Amino acid sequence: MLEKIKTLIAEVELFSAKNLDELEEFRIRFLSKKGEVTQLFSEFRNVIPEQKKEFGQLLNDLKTKTQDRVNKLKEDLKNNEQSSSDLDLSLTADSQQQGSRHPITLVRNEIIDIFTRLGFTVSEGPEIEDDWHVFSALNFPPEHPARDMQDTFFIEKDPDILLRTHTSSVQVRVMEGQKPPIRTISPGRVFRNEAISARSHCIFHQIEGLYIDKDVSFADLKQTLLYFAKEFYGKDSKIRLRPSYFPFTEPSAEMDVSCSLCGGKGCNVCKYTGWLEVLGCGMIDPNVLESSGIDSSVYSGFAFGMGIERTTMLKHGIKDIRLFFKNDVRFFEQFQ
Numbered sequence: 495m496l497e498k499i500k501t502l503i504a505e506v507e508l509f510s511a512k513n514l515d516e517l518e519e520f521r522i523r524f525l526s527k528k529g530e531v532t533q534l535f536s537e538f539r540n541v542i543p544e545q546k547k548e549f550g551q552l553l554n555d556l557k558t559k560t561q562d563r564v565n566k567l568k569e570d571l572k573n574n575e576q577s578s579s580d581l582d583l584s585l586t587a588d589s590q591q592q593g594s595r596h597p598i599t600l601v602r603n604e605i606i607d608i609f610t611r612l613g614f615t616v617s618e619g620p621e622i623e624d625d626w627h628v629f630s631a632l633n634f635p636p637e638h639p640a641r642d643m644q645d646t647f648f649i650e651k652d653p654d655i656l657l658r659t660h661t662s663s664v665q666v667r668v669m670e671g672q673k674p675p676i677r678t679i680s681p682g683r684v685f686r687n688e689a690i691s692a693r694s695h696c697i698f699h700q701i702e703g704l705y706i707d708k709d710v711s712f713a714d715l716k717q718t719l720l721y722f723a724k725e726f727y728g729k730d731s732k733i734r735l736r737p738s739y740f741p742f743t744e745p746s747a748e749m750d751v752s753c754s755l756c757g758g759k760g761c762n763v764c765k766y767t768g769w770l771e772v773l774g775c776g777m778i779d780p781n782v783l784e785s786s787g788i789d790s791s792v793y794s795g796f797a798f799g800m801g802i803e804r805t806t807m808l809k810h811g812i813k814d815i816r817l818f819f820k821n822d823v824r825f826f827e828q829f830q
């Protein structure tokens with residue numbers, strides 16, 4: 495009896511099947527209700543006591559080896575079937591969809607890269623802010639229209655908690671927490687209570703820059719921005735500064751860059767003026783420095799800020815800001 499089991503184990507170990515039918519035959523012969531293994535189990539009670547232990551062990555061995563063999567052969571046959579049947583090696587491979595970064599991220603990184611080369615660090619701050627960091631510390635008078643519900647999303651009144659309308663709030667936090675010299679840019683999301691159209695959105699992104707040290711002048715501001723314009727819009731770019739007004743800078747200016755799409759000749763992106771309006775800037779108002787605890791008789795500085803959506807639209811001639819938020823792959827695919 496013991497010999498019989500050993501012979502069967504050897505047979506199982508050597509068995510191979512050409513197809514699933516043969517394998518099924520083998521399984522029935524060994525493992526079915528009337529199969530070899532089941533029959534041997536029923537003979538267990540007739541085995542003499544001294545052999546019961548060895549018999550039991552060998553029989554269990556036969557059972558597991560048979561089951562393992564069946565499973566392994568089944569797997570092999572299935573794999574073979576898959577690889578040999580419908581496989582046509584001459585077919586071209588399916589095209590792989592390649593992901594790309596969002597154009598806003600790409601342009602943000604490009605701008606960060608340019609200013610990092612000039613020694614600027616990157617600062618970030620909260621999107622939910624208080625009145626102080628968004629308005630008061632930046633010299634906004636109490637009745638300034640930006641403080642109106644029409645322009646700003648308020649979360650709570652008295653004390654005012656709101657969604658930041660610009661990332662200048664981050665600059666206030668930097669001025670409060672660091673001593674000059676300060677050279678930093680703050681990229682981030684901002685929120686304004688505006689109707690959504692092709693030209694404006696209630697959520698968009700900004701990058702604002704801040705430079706504070708002794709003897710910082712308007713010439714430093716102009717040179718920094720010219721460097722940025724040449725790096726970002728192309729080395730032949732020209733800039734011009736037009737007088738403007740912001741509560742936190744004095745003097746203030748708007749910067750235009752020569753249209754990179756038509757080279758200044760005039761096209762429908764620059765509305766045939768040859769110039770694109772790209773950012774706001776100015777020398778930091780001494781009141782702003784003082785509010786953040788910086789001595790304005792020792793230090794001076796400049797600041798600038800630009801919308802990333804607008805910057806991206808101008809650089810790539812995109813006509814509708816809503817495209818950035820629609821998540822249409824056909825649009826994103828163009829920015830690999």
Ligand code: PHE
Pocket residue numbers: 659660661662702703740743774775776797798799800
């Ligand atoms: N904070 C201004 C805005 O949101 C931009 C700006 C920043 C202007 C710094 C001047 C100086 O429009």
